[in-house]
Amino acid sequence: MSMSRVTRTPVRTARAPVPAQGRERRAARTRSGQWAAWAFLAPVVVYLLIFYAYPLYRNVELSLRNYTVRSFVQGDAPFAGFANYAKVFADATFAPALWHTIVFTVVSLAFQFTIGLALAVFFSRNFRLSATLRALFLVPWLLPLIVSASTWSWMLNSDSGVVNAALSWAGAGPVNWLTSPDWSLWSVIIANIWIGIPFNLVVLYSGLQAIPSAVYEAAALDGAGAWQRFWRVTFPLLRPVSAITVLLGLVYTLKVFDIIWIMTKGGPSGSSSTFATWSYRLGFGNLVPSFGPGAAVGNLLILMALAFGLVYIRVQRRQAAA
């Protein structure tokens, strides 16, 4: 299967011009054709309405009403307008959670991309075992997040973790990775970088494969060294793919929840809580759930993800058109 075909965005379909002759018959056929086309689309449309649009609508509604567990069941919660949003903005958690979300996303992406790109360049020239090793690099991305997160939890354990054992062997003191407010955010970032490297590697690698080797040969003939070749040839030619990789990574990283929740639950004392974990804590993490504010935080997160998502789609369309 040629994957290059699969990678194109399937949005535009070429419409053949209809000749004047026999236009009526063609129109009748098109009309029945439209029926068939939409009959095949009907399941997905119904599905999107029930399982995407409706939950999202319920989520907006949750954020605009004053829900308690009881009114949740009975469905008679009073309308509260933007009170939940005001509550969220005024909350002492808001500023730190926003900051942690930004730090988590930016630092994760920077390292994932840099390491991913370095590995992609390293693997771009074939050598013995290169295909096998490249495949093995996919493992962290494929493991269930609960598996990765609990493994990292144990590795970063203060007393018995292998990371602290290695540190003390190197002469450094133990670090309370998960239990110290100074380190918890960095711990989840480290785990998240590890999980995200394979995605960057694979995408950037396939981008590198698309650069014709003649370009490199020409640069080599002109006397460009390896370092120069990377900055003058590879990096500029890889820019479109890089843009796509980073933007997709941004959308994915903003919504990371599992890793943080499993490793630190956003703690200690909120030191690693992001919008995603804060939303979950409000809605499900306490004995008395506050669905309204939880949904409000969630909707703010959607807005952030969608903003970058739209940029991604724009960039991708422009590239497809070019």
Add this chain to the structure above:
Amino acid sequence: MRRLKTAVGLALTAVMLFPVYWMVNVSFTRDQDMRKSPPYWFPVHGTLEGYRAVLERQLPYLGVSLVVGLGTVALTLLIAAPAAYSLAKLRPRGGGVLSFVLLIAQMIPGIIMAMGFYAIFLTTGVLNTVPGLIVADSTLAVPFAVLILTAFMSGIPEELLQAARVDGAGVMRTFVSIVLPVSRNSIITVSLFAFLWAWSDFVFASTLDQGGAHQPITLGIYHYIGNNNQEWNAIMATAVVASIPATVLLIVAQRYVAAGVTAGAVKD
């Protein structure tokens, strides 16, 4: 030079996969060695205690995950395959808008969907049920599946479908006997990912099935950790077992996996 590259490659892979190795190592470690400092770097006094615990306690969870995974694959294909055929070959008016909506849908954080589902499931009584979880998990895969399958089916030569039409095959017939068999590879790719995502799902399981009688393996592990359990060999043994589908997938279907990761991200 090339041999040197292989050596460096092996070293890098070893570093990258160290956490995976550590998971396996800990899963074989005896309880009394668990807090030993420094730890054993190899399972010198290896024990199967952890795996015995998996057999005793985790089998029901694994069964549920299997059912949920297969159910998600079935539901995803049922909805995505016809839609992709239509978008790729039948030129529906407004198809572009639908593709756009699907792209957007992929970007909605799962935790937000979970909250909406919770509200709906509570009132309709599907909270804490396996079908409810299958439906929720399928939302992870359906947009991806439609987009991938559409891209692939767009590449099916028009002549092939024309020939079927000349032979008197209707739209439905063409779909079932030509388009589906030809699209086998992309259907496999989509199924693998749908299964893996459902198998790995934690967000929906922990919100929509927390009080359920049948819970998936992700919750099995989570309960283990949450109970302040100190049997890390049992926890890691469960994690190893929960990683089996991903491993099998990588061995059996490596090229499909790489294809799925790149799909949609790169222009050819």
